[in-house]
Amino acid sequence: MGLLEKLQSSILTADGAMGTLLYSYGIDYCNEELNIQKPEIIEKIHQDYIEAGADIIQTNTYGANAIKLARYGLENQVKEINEAAIQIAKRAAAPGNQFVLGTIGGIRGIRKSDATLDEIIHSLDQQAIQLLAGDPDGLLLETYYDLEELKTTVAYLRTLTEIPIVAQVSMHEPGILQNGLPLNDALLQLEAIGANIVGVNCRLGPHHTIQAFEGVKLPNKAFLSAYPNASLLDIDEGRIVYESDAEYFGKAALYLRDAGVRLIGGCCGTTPKHIEAVKKHIGHLAPITSKVVEKRKPIIIQDAKPTNTLALHEKAKTERTIIVELDTPRHLDTTTFMEGSEKLYAAGIDAVTMADNSLASPRISNMAMGSMLKHQKNIRPLAHITCRDRNLIGLQSHLMGLDALGIHDILAVTGDPTKIGDFPGATSVYDVSSLELIQLIKQLNEGISFSGKSLRKKANFSVAAAFNPNVRVLDRAVKRLEKKIECGADYFITQPVYSKDKIHEIYEATKHLSTPIFIGIMPLTNSRNSEFLHNEVPGIKLSEEVLERMRLCGDDRELATAEGIQISKELMDTAAKLFNGIYIITPFFRYDMSLELIHYIQEIDRKKERGFSYVQTSN
Incomplete structure (x- = not known):
């Protein structure tokens, strides 16, 4: 038988x-x-x-x-x-x-x-x-x-x-x-x-x-x-x-x-012994042939509470959208951070973005600083979340906390490995990749926890994903973008770009996508800064022309700052023609440099009519 x-x-x-x-x-x-x-x-x-x-x-x-x-x-x-x-x-x-x-x-x-x-x-x-x-x-x-x-x-x-x-x-x-x-x-x-x-x-x-x-x-x-x-x-x-x-x-x-x-x-x-006990209790019994299953009341999942502000990715599809990164402090004095954030927001940006312990170095939690920005200053925060620092339990808890605080703009990233940071002996978690994190965040938007359990309410996250265009074969990076789109990414934020040709290359390689892209612009502060970024920071590469221009500034701080700003403006001229999304990364709390770039792009937009033929409005 x-x-x-x-x-x-x-x-x-x-x-x-x-x-x-x-x-x-x-x-x-x-x-x-x-x-x-x-x-x-x-x-x-x-x-x-x-x-x-x-x-x-x-x-x-x-x-x-x-x-x-x-x-x-x-x-x-x-x-x-x-x-x-x-x-x-x-x-x-x-x-x-x-x-x-x-x-x-x-x-x-x-x-x-x-x-x-x-x-x-x-x-x-x-x-x-x-x-x-x-x-x-x-x-x-x-x-x-x-x-x-x-x-x-x-x-x-x-x-x-x-x-x-x-x-x-x-x-x-x-x-x-x-x-x-x-x-x-x-x-x-x-x-x-x-x-x-x-x-x-x-x-x-x-x-x-x-x-x-x-x-x-x-x-x-x-x-x-x-x-x-x-x-x-x-x-x-x-x-x-x-x-x-x-x-x-x-x-x-x-x-x-x-x-x-x-x-x-x-x-x-x-x-x-367990199997012996099972046999003792059921070995002589016949199976049941009918069963009544009581209908359970379905758990009602509340829709996400609507917000009064347009999602960043929706705005970037049709008009200029500017976000500025400002690192949270490595110490407990938040004065400069809050002051800088207020000035940046007053200048007309759409959100202040905060990294999640970038370069694996501990800073004040961006959840805490984001809550202060939102609830004390009415400033829109965009919080980065890495896969490095939290296991699945911590990731879901953190995201639920962000939703409860009304922080709905998220950048999901893998995170720099701990070995490059202040505590090289610390453990990198990486329970999931950035692609899987995007999927899980989108699952929260359906009111379903990572484990499948009902959250009783839908989250309302707009999810950005990282895009590193500073690679030899851009097509491969674009393929990864497409995978992230399949996982649910709403828009992309690039690593800093230091070449007008690279910006054009990005445009040509991504113009088939309808998902908005924010081009990263980070002003250089001096030659040492440019050499460090080019040679030591993963995902950032400078052109030889840019490196030489910064070298020629020598030790003249004011001249180096001016040259760094000028390089960024030239890059912004190109980026503004091809992309609606601009992502300014503030170096070393020098938010004065970011402010100058904000005013510059606003002046560009005032001088040019919206919707001219070579603007990529879909990107």
Whole structure:
């Protein structure tokens, strides 16, 4: 009798965690390599689960794909590792006739950039072929946070085989995937594309797994599965532990059975004792065949509160828009910053932009200074947010705080690595890339948290992205812009540009885009400053002509300042003809230099009529 036939009339008990037991043995490296190096250990674990009552065991191949094995330099051993794994499982299952599932683990978490779908399919194909060659009773797809990846995987496997497929999602919040889709809807989608058994595993313990299944209807054809963690994890003296009583886990299986689940196993933290308890409580029970799911009141997500000011990217599509960067202080004296911001805003700019600890050096939080600007001086702040300093928890908390403060203009950037800053021993986080951060911010605009949970209100962020045109091959940089647009970027802010030819090149390379671009202009203060920027600061390059003009100023400070301003004005002449967005970066709190450039571009605009033929109004 096959697996699906057995599930027609039975509730089956699956095995528990492999990694948990290996970890308890002091093994903390590539678990899958043990299929080759220590096969007797893996076989013993399979046998322990079978003795505990497991009807189904899974191969030790969760991470046995080229992408994950590459972390250990084992990407060329996909064939050997998977071949050995299914042979070991088959050998262990033979005496009792247990079902053997070939396991394939998810690759993506929140970071879609971890792997493209093409890379995932290539890796999947390598692993699946080896598992299928071993004649498993089915395939188990587990720990998939990204539904797109899981659906793609199921669809592809269906082109290779007709054997049963178990497709399991993982959730951060009970009953909701990280994209905000209800669990019931996700499972129906998986059933529709060919999964025979659909369910959840990992991340959540029994309590929250049961809660998640409360809103899940019985599928039309597929069966439901659940592999909860033993409990929420804890850290004890640097080691991961799960505080869970096996009897409690076994009793929880009764509730899962009542929710319609027919295949029940365990994930992180579970052991043969947990599986023995599950078997004891449900092994003699028949599955339920009908279920009433109470309709829950939908959570109403409030629309974002409208603002009285036009979004910067909307204004820049049709008219001159000027933003000026002014660094927040490295000390606690905010006098000069506030004074400069007031004068800049009084001069007619649209927003004061503040970096997020630029060059990895600590400054007063731009959230704090932005709040002071907005609420004390009625000045519009534009806050930069880096991926460097905050993990996903901190990023969402920070963004929710900005929204609560009414700060809705954001620049999402990767952030300079900590090694170049004041604290080179500090850790760079980089949970996500700037592209993923843009997507997550846009998700907040839909009222959905990073974990998929409702925020009950939509955020209202206008999201800028960084654009570095100071590269040898501009087309590649433009391709990255297009990716950022796909992720939701509303407009772009460039690194400082020091060449009129480069500005023309940017125009030609981006004129097909409707997304506004703000051209960065940063006045130079002296020759040393120009040499430092050119040779040491990532993303900034000066032309030889500009460098020479600054060298000729020698140590004459006034002459150097005047020349720096003149260079910026010449650049601005070109930028103003081709782009509506101007981004002035204030050097060393010299907001007097920024003020002169503001007045200059305003004079340009007064002298020329709007809408002349060579102005790129769409950019």
